[in-house]
Amino acid sequence: MGRSETAAMKAAWHALAGVLPESRLLASVAEFTHHRDIDALDHSMVLSLAELVAVNSVTLCKCGEDPSHPVDSIVVCSRKPGPEGGFVVEAVDPDRDGDAIDTIVCALETSEAISDVTEHGVNRLVIPIQREHAAIGALMLEAEEPLDEVRSMVEGFARIYGNYIALLNESERDKLTGLYNRRSFEQRLQRLLKLHRQRSRPAPGRAEQRHAPETQAQLFLAILDIDHFKRINDTYGHVYGDEVILMLAQQMRASFRQGDVLFRFGGEEFVILLAAPDESAARAVLDRFRQLVAEHAFPQVDHVTVSIGYARISENDYPEIVLDRADKALYFAKQNGRNSVHGYEALSARGELAPVALGSIDLF
Secondary structure, three states, X not given: OOHHHHHHHHHHHHHHHOOOOHHHHHHHHHHHHOOXXXXXXXXXXXXXXXXXXXXXXXXXXXXXXXXXXXXXXXXXXXXXXXXOOOEEEEEEOXXXXXXXXXHXXXXXXXXXOEEEEOOOOOEEEXXXXXXXXXXXXXXXXXXXXXXXXXXXXXXXXXHHHHHHHHHHHXXXXXXXXXXXXXXXXXXXXXXXXXXXXXXXXXXXXXXXXXOXXXXXXXXXXXXEEEOOHHHHHHHHOHHHHHHHXXXXXXXXXXXXXXXXXXXXXXXXXXXXXXXXXXXXXXXXXXXXXXXXXXXXXXXXXXXXXXXXXXXXXXXXXXXXXXXXXXHHHHHHHHHOOOOOEEEHHHHHHOOOOOOOOOOOOOOO
């Protein structure tokens, strides 16, 4: 952790300690920062805040990478009705309507805190979560009583969360390319499937906007491998090999949409999670990228080609099964001339691949 991050953590702690006894704050911060899974961290953090402050609800909202969907995920901890009280924590639809979401989006866009009272007399406090001078999310508290006295504490939680989430995100990234690493694959796939299911369902009261199943985007997993990469390392050295990998990762970022998820699995192998209307559209996107790479002149090495295999992802698929399907399609591309794109479903339909049976592969 850098010096500026340490100073920010100290400032956040002083803000927290000025509101509640240190023992309660230590226990709460220790509780939510022991998590390494981001979803578990989010749930624990809103619950910790709700237990410290007399509130109706605590909402954690996070920004997405897709500009058309500024709110990527929302987790709400709300008080249960009835004399026993208690709290319930749940993820909610990030595309839902309402003045609360409008207030959160306003705080995200301005990176400024908002304190107001709703038309129903509920006190609301929204604190942006910032990283490198940009809002990456927000905390919103709603309560019957004014929240001015706890504002410094909530700001402290927001700072600690922002620093901690940055450390977790860094551990999910490949050091050379900055793409997600293999260790983060399953978690990112499950998160993408969950988000895809949420966006496939209409918001309450908006059933008339439901898309027909055949028009909904499908999810695909593609494995990309640099052709003859060992020859590049042996001929030009590992420095140029690493440069090819780095430049390829840059081309991937520039070519695929922000909503697509890009991984470096190690060596010369990359994985792409992407949404497309159908199989032919997915193939077209991948083939355009293949052509882009083939036409690009890399320093010293000159031209490089890639082979790509892909498979469709269903909501109930195991990550290992989908990986194996795409890997079989990639192997077919490698065995049939390289510098090509092949889909598992199309190859299977033509009888060129045997179907993958559960339990027939080695799990990694």
